[in-house]
Amino acid sequence: MMKKERSMALYEHIVKLETVEECVRFFEDICAMTELRAIEQRFDVAQMLHEGMVYTAILSQTGASSATVSRVNRVLNSGTGALAELIERVAEDNAQKQPEKSNTAE
Numbered sequence: 001m002m003k004k005e006r007s008m009a010l011y012e013h014i015v016k017l018e019t020v021e022e023c024v025r026f027f028e029d030i031c032a033m034t035e036l037r038a039i040e041q042r043f044d045v046a047q048m049l050h051e052g053m054v055y056t057a058i059l060s061q062t063g064a065s066s067a068t069v070s071r072v073n074r075v076l077n078s079g080t081g082a083l084a085e086l087i088e089r090v091a092e093d094n095a096q097k098q099p100e101k102s103n104t105a106e
Contacts (some may be wrong), residue, residue: 009094013026040070041068042064044061044064045068045069046072046075046084049072050088
């Protein structure tokens, strides 16, 4: 059986999504609900690991299996780096959107 080459069409379309709502609708259309929940869970695990949370807290908060947490941790440490880069980028964007706290007493 011949292995099909990766189709870039999906990724080209994903980068054209303009809002979070549009992104949610797109993924709800293209993924089974179980696939989508699994992806969301893995991403939640990745964010928690990136923040330095311990496995036990992640397991209890996400309901993910220890195998999933371990797999996501391996990706964060040995993957392409794209997941960690995106988590950092969004964290930086969110930090810039936060109003600066004043050091003066009112």
